[in-house]
Amino acid sequence: MIRHLKQHSLVFLLLIMWQAVVGFGLVPDYLLPSPWQIIWAFIDDIALLGMHAKYTLWTAFLGVVIGLILSFVLAILMDLSKIFKELTYPVLLLNQTIPTIAIAPLLVIWLGYGILPKVVLVVLSVFFPMTIALLDGFNSIQKEQLNLFQSLKATKYQLYRHLKIPSAMGYFFTGLKVALSYALISAVIAEWLGGYHGLGVYMTRVRKSYELDNMFAVIFFISVLTLMLIALIKLIERRVLRYYYVK
Template sequence: MKKFMKKGWKPAAVILLLFIIWEASSKLFEIPGWLLPAPSQIFQTGVEGWASYQHHIFSTVQLTIIGFLIGSSVGILIAISLHLVPQLREALYPLIIISQNIPIIVLAPLLVIWFGFGMLPKIIVITLVCFFPIAVSALDGFRQTDHDLKHYMQMAGANKKQIFWKLEWPNALPYVFAGLKISATYSVMGAVISEWLGANKGIGVYMTLASSSFRTDRVFVSIFLVMVLSLLFFAIIILVEKSLIRWKPKGEGN
């Protein structure tokens, strides 16, 4: 709470100011609710419609968690493999970069054609969104390992396995969590995109139905739900990071 009072009040004040300006502009210029609803209207819709979209939230959260865990595992395994086998890194790293230049929104329909409308294409979408930041961050962490410490361990007789688990992996952990924070926010977006593929529930479905019926207020409710879930996942990763990494210098990563 003290940390929030010290640092968090500034962004909170900016957000509050933006909402005040938004609300005042909607009233002053008499903007139609179907075009741009006022924050008060969006809040009212969100409260009154809770029963109609709460099951969509739970579905998206479940899909996000599963996809994030799989995507994170894939990203970490790829990073470790490319680090331990330099020839593999030289061959596959450019392909990993290229994979991120394929728009997910274009690839998604193809996944439906190949794998149907089940859970698998949705998980693939989230995995593709999540694995890249983690893989790249972890590889950077491995490369940033102190060469003097590594040389010292080699002189002391440590083998490659001992050097990796006792030096390179701990050194890369802050970088891994940096990638996890990015992927945590991307995973929610990936889940919503995957739900556009033909799911029967989820925030993406709720957003599509609201958009097709010109319920702009519900579209904004969906947007705010995605933002809240992204921030929540981001905060969880930060808490896990602080509980696992206690050797970072004070002020680093804050």
């Protein structure tokens, strides 16, 4: 509790210093808007930001769901077959080394300006951390537990249903929190390069008109949305892990 109060006090102090620097003219407000200007810009455009946020969140949601399904399938296949893992793992690593901003224009050229290239970019961004997290979770089970299930003649389905997947839940939620932060960023980046709706489109428009107060407003708005989604995942994580532990 005390630690959180100290963190909030530090943020509040930084905002006061920021306001003072701009207010006393040390930095012109057309280069760095004050926090007060950013707040008013957000209030003035809150309806428009909310409309654009719906499209960005929907894109991120679809990408995360598809990435989640692919991650579970891929992680189980890699866990079942060492040969498949050896063939697939380098491809996963290669995908992770490609910058999102570099592949986004290609997806727009190939798939158009609709929602499809944006969802694909989100999927490419999120399924790697979730797949690796699930693999680590599958490998975290103790050898004695595995031997017990094998001695009881458990099927592959029973092994994953009652041992491996429950053991991987903690790892999975850790990967999911990382993936969510990637998801929103990837959706916004894809919207920069082409589209009709979304927070990325809004950012492009206010940047071209040099409305820096609105630019800062949408940046902070995206940060708040990401923190809210991570907090929601933490709440779901506590419920799910409590269910597994009690059971």
